[in-house]
Amino acid sequence: MQIGMIVSRVRREEKLLMEAFQARGIQIDVLNDGELILHPLDPDPRWLAYDLILERSISGSRTLATLQILETWGVPTLNNYHTASICSDKLSTTLALARHSVPQAQVSIAFSEESILEAIENRGYPAVLKPLTGSWGRLVTKVNDRQSAEAILEHRFTLGNYPYHTGYVQDYVHKPNGRDIRSFVVGDRTLCAIYRTSQHWITNTARGGVATNCEITEEIADISQRAAAAVGGGIVAIDLFETEAGYLVNEVNHSMEFRNSIEPTGVDIPAAIVDFALQTADEGAALHEVQL
Amino acid sequence: MANPTCTECGAEINLPEDVVLNEILPCPECGVELEIIDLDPLTLALAPEVEEDWGE
Numbered sequence: 278m279q280i281g282m283i284v285s286r287v288r289r290e291e292k293l294l295m296e297a298f299q300a301r302g303i304q305i306d307v308l309n310d311g312e313l314i315l316h317p318l319d320p321d322p323r324w325l326a327y328d329l330i331l332e333r334s335i336s337g338s339r340t341l342a343t344l345q346i347l348e349t350w351g352v353p354t355l356n357n358y359h360t361a362s363i364c365s366d367k368l369s370t371t372l373a374l375a376r377h378s379v380p381q382a383q384v385s386i387a388f389s390e391e392s393i394l395e396a397i398e399n400r401g402y403p404a405v406l407k408p409l410t411g412s413w414g415r416l417v418t419k420v421n422d423r424q425s426a427e428a429i430l431e432h433r434f435t436l437g438n439y440p441y442h443t444g445y446v447q448d449y450v451h452k453p454n455g456r457d458i459r460s461f462v463v464g465d466r467t468l469c470a471i472y473r474t475s476q477h478w479i480t481n482t483a484r485g486g487v488a489t490n491c492e493i494t495e496e497i498a499d500i501s502q503r504a505a506a507a508v509g510g511g512i513v514a515i516d517l518f519e520t521e522a523g524y525l526v527n528e529v530n531h532s533m534e535f536r537n538s539i540e541p542t543g544v545d546i547p548a549a550i551v552d553f554a555l556q557t558a559d560e561g562a563a564l565h566e567v568q569l
Numbered sequence: 570m571a572n573p574t575c576t577e578c579g580a581e582i583n584l585p586e587d588v589v590l591n592e593i594l595p596c597p598e599c600g601v602e603l604e605i606i607d608l609d610p611l612t613l614a615l616a617p618e619v620e621e622d623w624g625e
Contacts, residue, residue, distance in 0.1 A: 285623075286604060286616060287592040295589065309591055337622040412624015483625075514625070530625045 278558055281306040281327050283313075283343060285335040289536040293547040294333065301551065305331075310339045320350040329558035330354045331550075333532060337365050337410060340532065353561040355554055356531050360509035364531035367409050367445050370508060374526055377507035379500065381526040382518060385446045390430045393444030397426045403449040408441055412530070414479040416441070419449060450518040450525060456480060457527065458491050458517040460498075461535065461546060462505040463553045467498040469542035482537045490541045500524045512550055573613050577601045582613065 385396040460470035473486035514533035580598035602616035
């Protein structure tokens with residue numbers, strides 16, 4: 278079986294994945310996205326020989342371009358372009374969740390300084406202003422009052438490029454005990470979940486949030502798997518808010534980091550990813566044989 | 570062979586036995602992130618700065 282893994286850099290996650298493949302007797306090719314030259318109109322036989330490409334690039338734009346080309350060539354990828362493209366865009370994620378009736382935080386979209394301000398006022402303070410793309414909580418802003426809103430919007434419209442001129446305004450959801458939940462879904466299974474606790478309102482572990490085990494209840498498993506299915510499935514991490522009315526999805530991530538979640542959950546996340554990747558590659562090969 | 574040194578502060582970097590190309594190693598003294606950009610000869614460079622579209 279020939280497996281490739283696209284990376285931008287080899288982080289702890291990629292190293293653990295390589296080890297998990299090795300433990301199953303599979304030596305994978307590690308492909309650095311910074312060195313790739315792809316000719317979309319001229320499928321490369323070296324790529325066509327892969328049974329699966331596991332996409333682990335840290336760059337959102339490289340991920341989407343590469344997956345789009347490989348899928349057009351018929352190379353099986355994980356995640357696929359559909360899932361990655363939806364998760365890469367917060368509005369696309371919101372709409373995908375809505376189409377599948379998955380509970381989520383309320384959102385408004387507006388496009389001018391004046392209309393975004395009005396949207397924030399209508400949602401009520403505090404509100405959360407997010408860029409449509411981006412990760413690790415970058416430029417995610419808690420807007421506490423009108424003066425802050427005016428200042429933030431003036432900065433965005435004066436200094437920001439046009440992608441930052443679309444206002445994605447989300448209800449601020451109070452986090453009990455300063456925590457939210459991240460669950461890990463691989464295929465149709467919710468593997469494990471962590472609480473992310475922080476004194477800061479942004480709880481990303483990349484920003485200092487502390488991970489502890491969160492027991493997977495039936496309700497967490499259900500909303501996690503429904504959210505994963507809504508964005509196209511594969512290997513995803515779901516960020517959940519806890520509210521009195523139940524769980525709400527905040528975001529869905531398609532290329533998750535998991536180094537801080539293995540120890541608290543006791544779950545071998547890379548092993549589960551690799552097993553799912555091998556299963557996906559097998560199914561792709563079987564489908565290919567049927568088509569032949 | 571002697572261990573490589575940090576390109577920023579000159580500290581000695583202890584390499585893991587299973588070091589791989591493009592692996593990121595933090596310098597234990599100055600804290601910068603170093604990237605293995607060649608295995609033969611073993612070469613370290615400062616890892617790229619975080620870009621706007623990086624994430625998960």
